[in-house]
Amino acid sequence: MMKRSLWFATASALLFANVAAAQQYPMLDAVANRIVQKYQQSSCEQLWQERAEKKGMPKPQGEQMAIQAMHNDPQMRAAFIDRVAAPIANKMFECGMIP
Template sequence: IMDMIAQRVIEKYQTSTCEQLWQSRGKPASAEEQRAMSVLRGDPQMRQAFFNQIAGPVMNKMFDCGMIP
């Protein structure tokens, strides 16, 4: 389950333009995203594995888009 969630997050960042990512910031999470967040909040080990998997691709895209300094 965690791998599937991580892959979806990575795909979202890899396929979205910077403009799309900026527009999606601050929007409420979908029901599916809320369920995923609930699972990750309840399992610290799964959350750590999730962060380890998505950190590189997501942070690189955010940096490229000027979302982080």
């Protein structure tokens, strides 16, 4: 019974933390959702082609502003990375983009 209570408390705390992060940075959550969706819906060929085309090209101003905001706010950066890291890494692994 104690294990079940501890598991429920831990799961509740994690769920609350995710909801709190989404409420704290609603714009970041929208961007993260868009990025995750892009990686999940893109084929490996599309990702390879996009990667080749972006080499050496400057980032759009909106993207630069978002990156600067994450440099200035470590909590925002952590929330963003927590949201996008696993889906992106999994897709990149499937496509042979990372070992």
